[in-house]
Amino acid sequence: MPDRRGRTGLHRTGLDLAGNPRVLITEVQLLSSSWYVNRRTVFEFQHSDGHWSTEERETHDRGNGATVLLYDPARRTVLLIRQFRYPAYVNEHPDGMLLEVPGGLLDDDAPEAAIRREAHEETGYEVGEVQHLFDAYMSPGSVTEKLYFYAAPYDGGTGVSARAGLAHEGEDTEVVELGIDDAIARIGDDIIDAKTIMLLQWAVLRGPFAR
Known part of the structure; x- marks a missing residue:
């Protein structure tokens, strides 16, 4: 469903990122998208000592x-x-x-x-x-x-x-x-x-x- 600005696919933003081999994005959850966009993202992160951990971040996207x-x-x-x-x-x-x-x-x-x-x-x-x-x-x-x-x-x-x-x-x-x-x-x-x-x-x- 489009948001107030007519945008779609907001729940997939970030899933195709491949610029950093130490980051693997596994899940994007759209929390809200009235005018600005709030997302919860889960990703696997490789630390400097080589081990991997599962991390979670919330981001606020208001555009540039x-x-x-x-x-x-x-x-x-x-x-x-x-x-x-x-x-x-x-x-x-x-x-x-x-x-x-x-x-x-x-x-x-x-x-x-x-x-x-x-x-x-x-x-x-x-x-x-x-x-x-x-x-x-x-x-x-x-x-x-x-x-x-x-x-x-x-x-x-x-x-x-x-x-x-x-x-x-x-x-x-x-x-x-x-x-x-x-x-x-x-x-x-x-x-x-x-x-x-x-x-x-x-x-x-x-x-x-x-x-």
Whole structure:
């Protein structure tokens, strides 16, 4: 039966993997597939001393995503968004309002097309030339998602919109422009989103604000 996205065969994902001879997948159980997909997988694993053991893992598959750091090199600023994140709210964040770089799921788009779409939807800016920086697995112990990281300049001199986001998707984003030095200083304070921290650190270590 297709799930909400029309996908089928979700109970077989992983059974054909053959890239690692020390891993033999024997069973995949589909736990849920409303919008994202949760699976229980059983596999045989050969340890470094040669013995085999039966292992079990649960994975959360939300698809892959892309994120982008928008920066103005002349004004030494970056463009972030503040939005409500329920998973953070339910896990001890005081109000769930996180300060982040724009980003979102790829859906059926290529990573660069997806990040252009997300940047425009979440900040109101049309992104020009983008630079692909690196890819990273954000929580590889349980989440399958791979995130594609980008950076792109924006023209802050044209003014920054106060709010953006797609209302029909429940988005209500506040657009926040920060000086890069201020943004770095706020890491660990009100900038506690991993992808945002990674991109800000890239910006001052190897990017447009590197010394």
